[in-house]
Amino acid sequence: MPMISIALNGDPRQVPGSLTLAGLLDHLGLDPRTVVVEQNRAIVRRPQLAETPVAEGDVIELVHFVGGG
Amino acid sequence: MSNTAPDVTAHTADTPLLIGGQSFTSRLLVGTGKYKDNAEMVRAIDASGADVVTVAVRRVDLDRTREQGVLYHLPANRYFLLANTAGCYTADEAVRYARLAREAGFNEFIKLEVIGDKETLLPDTDGLLVATRTLVKEGFKVLAYTNDDLITALRLEEAGCAAVMPLASPIGSGLGLLNPYSIRTIKSRLSVPVIVDAGVGTASDACVTMEQGVDGILMNTALAEAADPVLMAWAMRHAVEAGRAAWRAGRMPRRETAIPSSPTTGMLR
Numbered sequence: 001m002p003m004i005s006i007a008l009n010g011d012p013r014q015v016p017g018s019l020t021l022a023g024l025l026d027h028l029g030l031d032p033r034t035v036v037v038e039q040n041r042a043i044v045r046r047p048q049l050a051e052t053p054v055a056e057g058d059v060i061e062l063v064h065f066v067g068g069g
Numbered sequence: 070m071s072n073t074a075p076d077v078t079a080h081t082a083d084t085p086l087l088i089g090g091q092s093f094t095s096r097l098l099v100g101t102g103k104y105k106d107n108a109e110m111v112r113a114i115d116a117s118g119a120d121v122v123t124v125a126v127r128r129v130d131l132d133r134t135r136e137q138g139v140l141y142h143l144p145a146n147r148y149f150l151l152a153n154t155a156g157c158y159t160a161d162e163a164v165r166y167a168r169l170a171r172e173a174g175f176n177e178f179i180k181l182e183v184i185g186d187k188e189t190l191l192p193d194t195d196g197l198l199v200a201t202r203t204l205v206k207e208g209f210k211v212l213a214y215t216n217d218d219l220i221t222a223l224r225l226e227e228a229g230c231a232a233v234m235p236l237a238s239p240i241g242s243g244l245g246l247l248n249p250y251s252i253r254t255i256k257s258r259l260s261v262p263v264i265v266d267a268g269v270g271t272a273s274d275a276c277v278t279m280e281q282g283v284d285g286i287l288m289n290t291a292l293a294e295a296a297d298p299v300l301m302a303w304a305m306r307h308a309v310e311a312g313r314a315a316w317r318a319g320r321m322p323r324r325e326t327a328i329p330s331s332p333t334t335g336m337l338r
Contacts, residue, residue, distance in 0.1 A: 009128045028131060034138050035129055036172045041165075043172050061128065063169050064138045067110065068125025068155050068291030069100030069240070069267075 004056040015054060022050040026062070035062050079312060086285055089178060089210035089231030089264050091149065093120040097277070097309040098151070098264065100289025104298065107142040113292050114148070117302035121178055122148040122245075123287065125155050128168050145175055151212070153180040153322070158193070160200035167204055178210045180287075190240040194221045198228055205229035212293060214266050217251035219258060226259050233259055234266035237278055241290045243270030246278045253281045272301075272308035279312025280320070 003014040014022060021044055024034050037044045038061040044052050054060070085092040098121040104110035114122060143150070152170030159164035160183055167179040180247050182201055185193030192215050201211050210231040215221050217235045218312050235255055238244035245268065246252065250290055256263045262284040268297050269288045278286055295301035 009131060009317060010160070030129065034140065036126075038167050040171065043168060045172065046174075062131070063126050064129050064284045065124040065140055065152065065170075066127045067101035067104065068153055069102045069123055069287075 002053070006054060006056070006058045006060055008060050009062055019054045020045075020050055021054060021060075022047075024054050027047065028062075029058075030062065033062050037062055048060045078135070079274055083313065083317070084234050085144065086216035086262065088264075091178070091210075093149065094284035095120045095306075095309075096313055097275075098123065098285055098287040099292060099302070100287070101143065102289050103138050103293035105293075106330070107139075109298055110293075111142055113298040113302040114143070115302075116299045116306065117292065118306045120149055121151050121287075123151045123153050123289070125153055126173075149178075150175045151178050151220050153178050153214075154182045154200075154251075156184070158183060158184050158196075160196040160203070163196070163200045163205050164191065166207060167200075168207075170207065176210075177208055178212065180212045180214060180234070182214045191236075192216055194218070197221075198224055201228040201230055203227060212264065217255065219254050222255045222259060222263075226261050230261060232264050234263040234264045235334060236267040237265050237274065237286075238268030240267040242268055243274075243291060243294075244268055245270050246281070249277070249281050251285060256282045256284075269305075273305040275305050275308040276312035276315070279309055280316050282316050 002017045004017045005012055008017060021037050032046055040059050051054055086096050095118045095121050097115050097117055098120040099114055100123045119245050140142040145216055154163040154166040157166055163181060163183045167314055170179060171177055181200055183193045183196035197213055197215060201213055204211050212232040212234055213225045213230045215225060222233045235252060256271045264285045264287055265283050266287040269286060269291050275286055292298045292302045296337050
């Protein structure tokens with residue numbers, strides 16, 4: 001499968017070219033219920049993750065809650 | 070005739086803390102940062118009696134994806150999660166973090182921080198107002214971390230904040246309440262809840278802060294950096310309750326002279 005280059009949480013990364021965002025989370029071993037996804041500065045809501053493809057050059061941020069004051 | 074002490078439960082009962090239409094029993098709000106480990110954090114938060122618990126939004130660490138999120142340890146059905154925008158230095162950045170936090174799906178409340186200076190972590194009040202206006206328009210309930218300046222507090226209220234959160238002293242400093250006059254003035258002039266956020270170091274600080282009449286206190290480092298966070302959380306819980314009750318009770322006037330507590334008549338001659 002051809003790989004594509006994306007920026008994932010600030011780091012360059014090669015991922016399979018046919019993934020959706022839901023597939024990317026699965027590929028990374030992440031539970032979509034615990035992560036919020038931002039693609040090219042736009043939040044992608046959970047119901048849309050399985051319908052949104054990952055494209056070459058995408059800037060993707062995966063965030064969650066950590067301890068803080 | 071009975072020897073049992075009178076029950077003062079009804080007499081001492083307090084009204085709930087209302088923020089943005091949400092009702093909370095505890096007036097102590099706590100953070101989840103800087104604890105030695107998650108087990109200690111969970112026990113300290115439990116001992117604090119807090120209903121509202123703050124969390125931060127950060128990138129998932131892709132090298133270790135299991136059990137690292139704070140929600141793994143804090144059941145969202147037990148605590149009201151209040152996400153913050155800590156670490157944001159511009160209004161745009163804070164708005165971005167707030168939107169991400171809301172997307173996590175818990176609530177529309179955000180503890181808004183727009184920091185203006187790395188050394189003191191004092192707020193950028195211009196950025197704070199800009200971010201507040203944007204977020205209020207988008208339906209957020211904004212709790213704004215600000216300095217102890219009345220004018221900024223009034224403008225934040227006017228901009229639609231659900232609560233205004235002036236500092237007691239800088240974040241993580243433990244210096245206690247540096248300007249009781251300012252905090253009292255802010256409280257007396259605002260209609261929305263005033264929650265003092267940051268700077269409380271120990272139980273007496275919390276008590277004297279609540280005695281200014283504010284609606285609550287948010288703290289993190291005072292618990293997390295205590296030698297015994299669980300015990301300090303317990304102390305803070307009682308200090309907040311004591312300070313609140315003392316303010317409601319109305320203190321005696323201060324005098325420069327003594328007045329005897331015992332009768333001056335009936336003395337032996």
